[in-house]
Amino acid sequence: MRVLGIETTCDETAASVVERGEDGSARILSNVVLSQVKKHAAYGGVVPEIASRAHIDAIDRVVAQALTDAETDISDIDGVSAAAGPGLIGGVIVGLTTAKALAFAAGKPFLAVNHLEGHALTARLTDGVEFPYLLLLVSGGHSQLLAVEGVGKYRRLGTTIDDAIGEAFDKVAKLLGLGYPGGPQVEKAAESGDSSRFNFPRPMIGRAEPNFSLAGLKTAVRIEAEKIAPLSDRDIADLCASFQAAVIDMVLDRVRVALQMFKAQFGHPSALVVAGGVAANAALRGGLERMSEHFRVKLVAPPLDLCGDNGAMIAWAGAERLALGLTDPLDTAPRARWPLDEKSALPGARA
Amino acid sequence: MRVLAIDTALAACSVAVLDTKIDEILGAETVLMERGHAEALMPLVEAVLGGHSGLASIDRIVVSTGPGSFTGIRVGLAAVRGLTLVTKIPVIGITTLVALAAPVLAHGDGRAVGAAIDARHGRVFFQIFAPNGQGLVPARVLLAKDASRMAGEGAIRLVGSGAQLVAAASHAKHEIVSGEQVPDPVWLARLGAAAPLPDRLPRPVYLRPADAKPQTAGRVERI
Numbered sequence: 134m135r136v137l138g139i140e141t142t143c144d145e146t147a148a149s150v151v152e153r154g155e156d157g158s159a160r161i162l163s164n165v166v167l168s169q170v171k172k173h174a175a176y177g178g179v180v181p182e183i184a185s186r187a188h189i190d191a192i193d194r195v196v197a198q199a200l201t202d203a204e205t206d207i208s209d210i211d212g213v214s215a216a217a218g219p220g221l222i223g224g225v226i227v228g229l230t231t232a233k234a235l236a237f238a239a240g241k242p243f244l245a246v247n248h249l250e251g252h253a254l255t256a257r258l259t260d261g262v263e264f265p266y267l268l269l270l271v272s273g274g275h276s277q278l279l280a281v282e283g284v285g286k287y288r289r290l291g292t293t294i295d296d297a298i299g300e301a302f303d304k305v306a307k308l309l310g311l312g313y314p315g316g317p318q319v320e321k322a323a324e325s326g327d328s329s330r331f332n333f334p335r336p337m338i339g340r341a342e343p344n345f346s347l348a349g350l351k352t353a354v355r356i357e358a359e360k361i362a363p364l365s366d367r368d369i370a371d372l373c374a375s376f377q378a379a380v381i382d383m384v385l386d387r388v389r390v391a392l393q394m395f396k397a398q399f400g401h402p403s404a405l406v407v408a409g410g411v412a413a414n415a416a417l418r419g420g421l422e423r424m425s426e427h428f429r430v431k432l433v434a435p436p437l438d439l440c441g442d443n444g445a446m447i448a449w450a451g452a453e454r455l456a457l458g459l460t461d462p463l464d465t466a467p468r469a470r471w472p473l474d475e476k477s478a479l480p481g482a483r484a
Numbered sequence: 485m486r487v488l489a490i491d492t493a494l495a496a497c498s499v500a501v502l503d504t505k506i507d508e509i510l511g512a513e514t515v516l517m518e519r520g521h522a523e524a525l526m527p528l529v530e531a532v533l534g535g536h537s538g539l540a541s542i543d544r545i546v547v548s549t550g551p552g553s554f555t556g557i558r559v560g561l562a563a564v565r566g567l568t569l570v571t572k573i574p575v576i577g578i579t580t581l582v583a584l585a586a587p588v589l590a591h592g593d594g595r596a597v598g599a600a601i602d603a604r605h606g607r608v609f610f611q612i613f614a615p616n617g618q619g620l621v622p623a624r625v626l627l628a629k630d631a632s633r634m635a636g637e638g639a640i641r642l643v644g645s646g647a648q649l650v651a652a653a654s655h656a657k658h659e660i661v662s663g664e665q666v667p668d669p670v671w672l673a674r675l676g677a678a679a680p681l682p683d684r685l686p687r688p689v690y691l692r693p694a695d696a697k698p699q700t701a702g703r704v705e706r707i
Contacts, residue, residue, distance in 0.1 A: 175698040176696055176697075176698055180694060180696040182554065182695060182696065183694045183696060185554070185555070185558060186554075186688070186694060189562060189565075189688060190687070192562060192565060193565040193568075193569050193685065196569060197569060207569070207570050223554070223555055226522045226555060226558060226559060227562045228562075229522060230522055230525065230558075230559050230562035230563050230566070231562040231563070231565055231566040232566065233526040233563070233566065234526060234529075234562070234563040234564070234565070234567045235566040235567075235570055237526055237529065237530060237536060237539075237566075237567075238536075238539055238566065238567045238570035238571050239570045240536045307702065307703065308702060309706075310703045310704070310706060355704070358704040359704055362705045362706075363707045364704055364705065364706045364707060365707045369706075462527075463526040463527050464524065464526070464527045465523070466520075466522070466523045467522050467523075
């Protein structure tokens with residue numbers, strides 16, 4: 134089956150056609166991602182109304198390109214899926230409404246996909262990973278550890294109690310004047326830095342619940358930076374390297390705890406899967422690589438172009454759902470918040 | 485010509501199908517709502533068209549482009565973008581101000597018509613039309629008192645959710661046209677049927693920039 138997927142929950146307008154074989158095999162036929170980064174750069178973060186305007190201006194072009202690239206006519210599509218949240222509601226509405234109209238006009242099933250489910254199932258798209266597996270989902274909006282038991286079956290083991298990891302990278306970049314988006318900038322600056330110069334706190338380490346906390350670490354970077362200002366390039370590189378090292382130490386410790394928790398509850402995971410924009414960070418990947426060897430669990434990290442938000446993951450999650458007969462009605466509501474594991478969502482948690 | 489009209493720009497979700505040759509309304513629904521357009525629209529389109537197959541007989545799609553709720557405008561435009569991507573049916577955009585003024589102008593009494601939509605904080609989206617239907621000034625967003633000044637000394641007829649605001653700010657005795665404060669989708673269909681086909685898809689008419697300011701605060705000083 135072929136599914137068209139649309140993603141507009143943040144600052145990427147994206148569409149893709151993915152083919153799923155009856156045996157669960159996958160092929161990405163097209164993957165068009167139009168980034169709005171330049172439109173938001175001056176604001177140091179994503180401005181929701183600017184994002185929504187950019188989505189509506191680009192959506193039909195992006196979808197048409199995805200169909201053309203896939204050499205697929207809409208009549209050959211078996212279903213149309215869209216990310217119905219969580220995310221910036223104005224953007225979600227654009228992609229969701231476009232997908233509903235496409236599905237209706239083509240007379241095909243409509244599938245409302247949770248954006249996080251898209252990230253969660255990417256490892257099955259790229260590597261055919263079997264259930265159950267441990268997922269580390271790290272992006273600008275989310276930082277979670279989840280047990281993925283099946284399509285639509287997720288148990289949250291841990292989450293951030295304040296900022297998302299990608300958000301913390303963005304805030305540190307902003308503080309140091311490195312531009313937006315901050316993650317890649319901080320990583321680049323950290324390459325030439327001395328990670329031992331500043332001894333930043335490692336929040337949460339040793340705690341029994343595999344949760345994250347970034348707010349205190351971010352504040353520690355600010356205090357240190359203000360103490361030694363004005364900052365030289367050397368200072369910035371060292372601050373970034375020290376900050377990144379602290380984040381990675383925390384993440385690895387949290388994953389270690391989550392792995393033990395997973396084994397106790399679900400048995401040995403078929404893989405440790407990392408997904409989301411922060412999964413593109415090479416230092417984090419390196420750390421996870423070493424840890425997975427130590428724990429004898431396979432590490433699966435998506436290729437870089439599937440780490441950030443994309444339409445292929447939405448198309449794939451839609452295909453997995455369609456294969457199970459899980460379709461959605463045309464009155465499906467957009468959702469700003471939509472936890473994968475609704476039962477254990479903390480009050481006030483964004484996802 | 486058979487026309488499908490869609491409006492989600494203001495406080496309603498509306499769909500109509502009109503056969504313009506005999507001016508027969510084949511279906512029309514208006515559901516008043518402040519929010520929830522994204523949920524309501526496609527089921528309403530499906531109901532008014534009588535299912536997916538109803539789309540096959542449509543020759544033209546008309547959509548309201550704003551001004552109005554930014555999110556509402558995009559619901560309608562996203563839907564027509566999806567519909568036309570599959571069907572290649574031509575799409576026409578009509579502003580909410582034109583759609584509100586048209587039925588009033590049709591019952592002409594020689595007076596100009598001002599369409600005013602409440603844009604909050606004492607402002608209105610506003611446009612004045614001559615009795616022959618021609619827009620006398622471009623649509624804009626302005627304070628109600630400036631809108632009333634633009635209306636001039638003579639009494640005009642005012643329509644829309646901002647009509648009261650403009651009338652209250654004015655010395656002249658304007659008439660407020662009673663009735664719905666949202667576009668009639670049947671009129672939207674008529675206007676769209678009469679309009680020349682543009683060479684590109686309609687775009688949103690926001691009349692207001694996105695509210696955002698560049699940020700540099702909080703940055704630590706560099707050498």
